[in-house]
Amino acid sequence: MKSILVVDDFASLRDYLTVVLSEEGYTVYEADGPKTAQQVLKTTAIDLLITDIVMPEKDGIELLMYIRTNFPGLKCLAISGATHNDVYLASARKIGAHATLTKPFDHTTLLTTVKRLLSEDVPVIF
Numbered sequence: 001m002k003s004i005l006v007v008d009d010f011a012s013l014r015d016y017l018t019v020v021l022s023e024e025g026y027t028v029y030e031a032d033g034p035k036t037a038q039q040v041l042k043t044t045a046i047d048l049l050i051t052d053i054v055m056p057e058k059d060g061i062e063l064l065m066y067i068r069t070n071f072p073g074l075k076c077l078a079i080s081g082a083t084h085n086d087v088y089l090a091s092a093r094k095i096g097a098h099a100t101l102t103k104p105f106d107h108t109t110l111l112t113t114v115k116r117l118l119s120e121d122v123p124v125i126f
Contacts, residue, residue, distance in 0.1 A: 002118050003027040003044070007037045007051040007063065008079075013103075017050065020107045021114065034063035041071060048117055053080040053088040061088075064095040075117045079103055 004026050006017045011032070018028045029044060031037035033055050040046070049067060053060035060078060067074050078092035081103030089100040099113050 001025055001027050002047040003029065004048045004050060004114070005029045005031060005037060005040055005044075005046045007031045007034065007049065007055075007060070009033055009052065009055040013052075017110070020110060024111060024114075026114075034058035034060070034066070037063055038066060041067075041074075046071075046074060048075050048077065048114065050077045050079060050114075053078055053092055061091055061095055064092060064097060068096045077101065077113060077117060079105070 004021055006014050006021070006028060008014050008017070009032055014030045014032070018030060021028045029040050029046070031040055035058065037049070037051070051060040051063055060080075064076060064078065067076060076097045078089055078097035078100045079102075080088045080092075080100070089097075089102065092100055098117055101109065101113060
C-alpha cells in the first residue's frame with residue numbers, strides 16, 4: 001500500500017486529509033510542520049508528500065527544497081489557501097512540486113490528483 005505524508009499546521013485539515021486518504025486505503029502519516037516532516041522522512045518510506053506552503057517557522061517551500069536535496073525521487077503535492085496562493089503555488093512548482101491544489105478543494109479533486117501522482121506513468125520531474 002502507498003504511504004502519504006500530510007504536512008499542515010492546521011490539525012483539522014490534517015485530520016480531514018487523513019480520513020479521506022485512509023478510506024481509499026493509503027497509509028497516512030501526519031506532520032504539523034516541516035521539522036516534524038523531516039523527522040518522519042528520515043525513518044519512514046513515503047511515496048507522496050502533501051504539504052501546505054504557508055506555515056509558521058519553516059514554510060512548505062523550504063520543505064520542498066529539503067526534499068529535492070535529500071529525497072529527489074519523492075513525489076510532492078503542494079497546497080495553499082493563502083491570499084496570494086497563485087504566487088506561492090507557482091514557486092512550489094519551480095522548486096519541485098509535481099502538482100498543486102488551491103484550498104479549499106473537494107475530496108474528489110484531491111483523490112484524482114493523488115491517484116495520478118502515485119500512478120507509475122507519472123514521471124518524477126527532478
